[in-house]
Amino acid sequence: MGRLNGQVFRQFWTIAKTYWFSEEKWQARGLLLGVVLFLLAYTGLSVVLNSKRGVLISALSAKDESRFWETVVIFIGVLVLYAPLLAGYRYLRDRLSLQWRRWLTNRFLDNYFGDRAYYKLSTSNGEIDNPDQRIAEDIRSFTQESLSFLLVLVESVLAVIAFSGVLWGISRPLVLFLSLYAIVGTLVTTVVFGKPLVRLNFEQLKKEADLRFSLVRVRENAEAIAFYHGEEQEVQQVKYRFLEVFDNVKRLLLWELNLNVLTNAYEFIPFILPALVVAPAIFAGELEVGKVSEAQGAFIRVFFSLNVVVARFQALTTFGAGINRLYTFAEFLEQTAPVEASDATQKPIIETLTADRLALEHLTLQTPNYQRTLVEDLSVAVLPGQGLLVMGSSGCGKSSLLRAIAGLWNSGSGTIVRPDADQILFLPQRPYMVLGTLRDQILYPNTNIEVDDQHLKQILEQVNLADLDERFGGFDAQRDWADVLSLGEQQRLTFARLLLQKPKYAILDEATSALDTPNEAGLYQNLQAIGTTFLSVGHRSTLTEYHQSVLELSPTTWQVKAVAVSQ
Known part of the structure; x- marks a missing residue:
């Protein structure tokens, strides 16, 4: 898998749809609906909190005590609702992830042990390495990260809709500049860093698994190694596999360094730009001082929502590599009978x-x-x-x-x-x-x-x-x-x-x-x-x-x- 492209999304959907259209589909969809409703509720309250924060600053600037205390009461009341909504959202999200992992793990295990696929895998397919890691770790990562990315995307869309309205009411040029800035940053990051980071993350998963496997073999064959006095050869094997991990991480860190330099500089602008745009209207007395804080808060929320790909790019590349490993494993386990039959017509079988x-x-x-x-x-x-x-x-x-x-x-x-x-x-x-x-x-x-x-x-x-x-x-x-x-x-x-x-x-x-x-x-x-x-x-x-x-x-x-x- 070379980059984040349509093939990755096709592989993702091939694995994911089995659960969302399974016998547990209504339970899964019900939990997902609950998560989205909680997300909608606390996003709406986030807009209210952002607005009231600006009002607090304006009240302090105008020395309007009654307005200040009234806003404080509303602010605290919203927080009382906001905190349990956010906690409930995270609980339902993690519960859905756990349910999905249980179902998908059982499905892979059934296919792994069904028709002795585990034996065929050990004797005939060297490309599918470390099936234990793919079942125990890659499935966990797949279910957790899938929901995480999906809900981040939904949350980003909701935040863009909600906070863009706030920005539009304060300064229309801010909205237009922000949209263009986020789109350009996403395209540059994906094109420049996509292919090498996905490849390096894929290699990292494989090399880490190979290192663990070499250490497990030493534990399982400790007595035989001791009889042969094979410590020197075994330690060299383990060190060699660790060196492969080390060298790959070095390359990965170098690419991450370049990515971080770009993203850190790229993400600094939104903290200062709203103040620069709103300042003339503040000095002219057309806007209250609190509008600076309100505009800045809304601008940052919209920016990071539009900038979701750039902000989570490293995690996305790791996730993409994991999808490819899980997909190739599932593809092997779910080979259909017609394929086997066509092979049988070419070669005799007992x-x-x-x-x-x-x-x-x-x-x-x-x-x-x-x-x-x-x-x-x-x-x-x-x-x-x-x-x-x-x-x-x-x-x-x-x-x-x-x-x-x-x-x-x-x-x-x-x-x-x-x-x-x-x-x-x-x-x-x-x-x-x-x-x-x-x-x-x-x-x-x-x-x-x-x-x-x-x-x-x-x-x-x-x-x-x-x-x-x-x-x-x-x-x-x-x-x-x-x-x-x-x-x-x-x-x-x-x-x-x-x-x-x-x-x-x-x-x-x-x-x-x-x-x-x-x-x-x-x-x-x-x-x-x-x-x-x-x-x-x-x-x-x-x-x-x-x-x-x-x-x-x-x-x-x-x-x-x-x-x-x-x-």
Whole structure:
């Protein structure tokens, strides 16, 4: 996005209209109407206050005591109304912003997790960086700044209408000069500073997010970095990203310096010009002294209302950059089915059929970019209640085969027959520890089911973690489980999910790689006992004891062997 232009406004409206025409549209529009009514009321009172301030000065100049005290009473009475109106306006504005943020965040989250867009984003689209920042920060900025700019614009229009009438009654040349002066200043500022400031602010958002991400990675991988003694390389990476932030801010500050020099000089004139124009009429006795103050107050309000773009230009450029980041993110999340279908007509995809069995029929699996074939014309079935072990050298496509079964990859041809998602449980190669309690860890992904503590205790005993609840203070204890549990404990805990939920089918990707042979044997024996049909990926030859057949993959061929299972 190069500058503040029609494209920015189109992007803004594409995002904004989803809320204002949603199921909450009447509530949103009602709040907006309330905000505007409060704005109208306190703008009208602002005109009265400005007028009475001039009357106060005129009364003092004329030494008219009764007029002075009468004006003071009116002034205080108006203030009594003005203060709660202004407070109410700000409350309704912020409440509407909060409602909008809640709705828009939920919409983005639904799209982010729907159809596994978060996974597609992590594997196929490098241009959409830091989705966490776009959801948490860019949406907040979008809703707050949208309302802020809209209401500033409405307030400016109201102020121009109200206070221009005051100025017109005092001096018509003031109104004409003021309008021309504000228009010229807005055009100069937008043309000269628009493009570089928007670009630099866009880069700033990205570089700040990259810096935060590098620091988060250090926290999440602290132990691995410590084992490798990788402190020097990590600190250099973080310093490099901070240097990018630093250099971009320097350029940004230089442009802001030039902008501030222009705006400061530009905004000084309105403070002196009204007095210069009105002074001859004051000296001639045609106007009261208080008219200077009244004209100055009205002139400044009209000037800054007309000058809203110049005064808020830096904030506008930051806002424009944020709109572009949010729009590109929304565009990715809301890719339509017809677009995907048109791509599918050019490249083959794997067909998935739903049935109460697990089988691969003439499956040819390719990488998502179709540049490499991993498995060709594979046909194999897992018989009910039995196990299939997938083995082979690293890089031959074992984990990729599981991704295809899970529906994460569909590049290739052939058919995958698999049960419904609620009948199959995947244990990925890297154990996933959710944020929550120990109970949540065991129940995941079905954390809403009711299971008593005694049953959970029995499950922990089956996976050789009998004292886990006691170590951390019970099943409702909350910890950073990925940090406090060893890799072997994490693998046993994820295996507990299988034994508790007893799915009809299970897919295990190196699910016992961090365990010793006795623990591995115990887990697979328990898995066999619950009658689950399972497919495993692994390297250890001892795994063959718990599977009825073995699928051996190589870079060019495959073969299936039957094995004798120990009881």
